[in-house]
Amino acid sequence: MYLPLVVGVDGSEPSLRAVDWAADEAALHAVPLLVVFGTLWERYEGAALARELDGASADARADDIIEAAARRARRRHPHLVVTTETVPDEAEHALVCAGRNASMIIVGSRGRSGIADRLLGSVSRTVAAGSDCPVVVLRGNHDNRALGGGNGPVVVGVGEPSASVLRLAFTEARLRDVPLAAVRAWRCPAHEAIDHPLLAGEPVRPYEQRAARELEAALEDAPPDVAVRRHTVEGPARAVLPAASAEADLLVIGRRTQGRLGRVAHAVLHRSACPVVVVPERT
Template identity: 65%
Template sequence: MELPLVVGVDGSEPSLRAVDWAADEAALRGVALRLVYASLWERYEGAALARDLGKPSEEVRAQDIVEAAARRARGRRPELAVTTESLPEEPEYALVKEGHNAAALVLGTRGRSGVADLLLGSVSLFVAAHADCPVIVLRGNNDNQARAGVHGRIVVGVGDAPSAAVRFAVQEAERRGVPLEAVRAWRCPAHETVDHPLIAGEPERVYEERAAEALEGALREVPPQAKVQRRTVEGPARKVLLAASHEADLLVVGTRRRPGHLGFQLGRVAHTVLHHSACPVAVVPERA
C-alpha cells in the first residue's frame, strides 16, 4: 500500500497553501492526502476548563481547522482520498512521528512579526531537521497561492556520491515531465596556491574538473532516460543553490541523519535554503 502524503495544518494561510501544493503533489503520485493538526490545548486544559473560561474548546477548533483544510483539498483535487487527524501533542513531535508512515511531509512557512514568508517557523525547521522522510517546505509566492510550476525545472544540490536527494529529485522531475538540473558547487581553497604541483598554472580549472567528475559520479545511478542537465558553479553551495532557486519550481537538498543522535541534524546548506529559497524546498534525509 502506498504511503500517504502528510500535511501539517494550523488554519493559517501558509498552511492552506501547503494543502493546495500537497493536493497537486498527491494527485501526481496517485496517493492519499492526510491532513494533521496538532496542539497541546486538550492535553493540558481540556474542554471543561475551556467552558469555564468562556473560550471555544480546542477540540471544536481543531475539527474546524482540519475540515476546512479537507474541503480546500477536495475542491482543488476532487479525485483525492483525503483523511484528517487532530492530535493532542506538540506539533513538531507529532509531525516527526507522522513522518514514519508518510511518503513525505508538506509544511508551510510560519514566521513572526509580520514577515511570515521571510522567516521559517520553528515547527517547520524542527521537522525538517528530524523527520526520517522527505520534508517539503512551501517557500515563495508571497500571496499564499500555490501555483503550477512556471519554470519547468527541478533543481537538486549534488554531493560526492549517489544520494537519496538525487533519487527523490529524479522522481519529482519525471512526475512533472520537466528537466532536472543537477548543480554542484565548487571552490578553490584559499590556502592552496599555484605552487602546488597538481594545480600549478591552472588551479581553477583543476577544481572545476574535479567538481564535474564528482557530479558525474553522483549521477551514475540516474536512469539514462531521465532528462538531467549538469552544471558546476564556482561559489559557496548555499549561495549557488539560492541563486538557482529563482528559476526552479522545487529545490531539493539532502541532509545527513546520524542514528541515535538527538541533536539538531540539519546542515548549513539546508538551513540556509529553508530560510531564504525563492521556491519550495525539499529536504531529503541521508543515512550516515
C-alpha cells in the same frame, strides 16, 4: 498500500495554501493525503487564523481547522483520498510521528505568528531536521501549486553521492515532465590559488575538473527518461543552491544528521526562492 503524504495545518493562511500544494503533490504521486493538526501549535505560533476561519469559536476551533483544510483538498482534487488527524501535541512532534508512516511531509515556511516570510518558522525547521521521511518546506512564490508554476526545472544539490536524494529528484522531475538540473558547488582554497606553484596562471581548473568528474559519477545511473542538465558552479553550496532556486520549481537537498540541519540545509531553507525538499540520507 501506498504511504500517505502528510500536510501540517494550523489554521493560518500559509498552512491552508500548503494544503493546496500538498493536494497537488498527492494527486501527482497517486497517494492519499493525511491532514494533521497538532492542537498545541498555538503555544508557539500565536492565534492568527485564516479569513475563512474567523468565525470559529474557541471550542470548535480544532474541528473547524482540520475540516476546512480537508474540504479545501477535496475541492481541489475530488478523487483524492483525504483523511484527517487531530493530535493533542506540539505540531512538530505530531508531524514527525506522522512521518514515520508517510511518503512525505509538507509544511509551510511559517505559521500564525505573522513573522515575515523570509524567516523560517520553528515548526518547519524542526520537522525538516527530525523527520524520517522527506520534508517539503514551501518557500518562495510557489503559487499554491505543485505543478504548472513556472515550469522551471527540479534542482538537486549534489555533494557526496546520495542515492536517496537523487532518486527523489529524478522522480519529481519525471512526474512534472521537466528537466533535472544537477548542481555541484566547488571551491578553490585561497592559499592554493595564491601560493601553489603548480597552479600558477590557472589555479581553479583542477578543482572545477574534479567537481565535474564527481558530478558525472553521481549521475552515472540517471534514468534515460529524464533530461539532466549538469552544472558545476564555483562558490559555497550554501550560496550556490539558493541562487539556483531562482528559476526552479523545486529544490532537492540532503540531510545527513538526524535531528539537526547542517549549514547548507539551514541556509537553503532560509534563502530559497522555491519549495525545498529535505531528504534524510541513509548512511
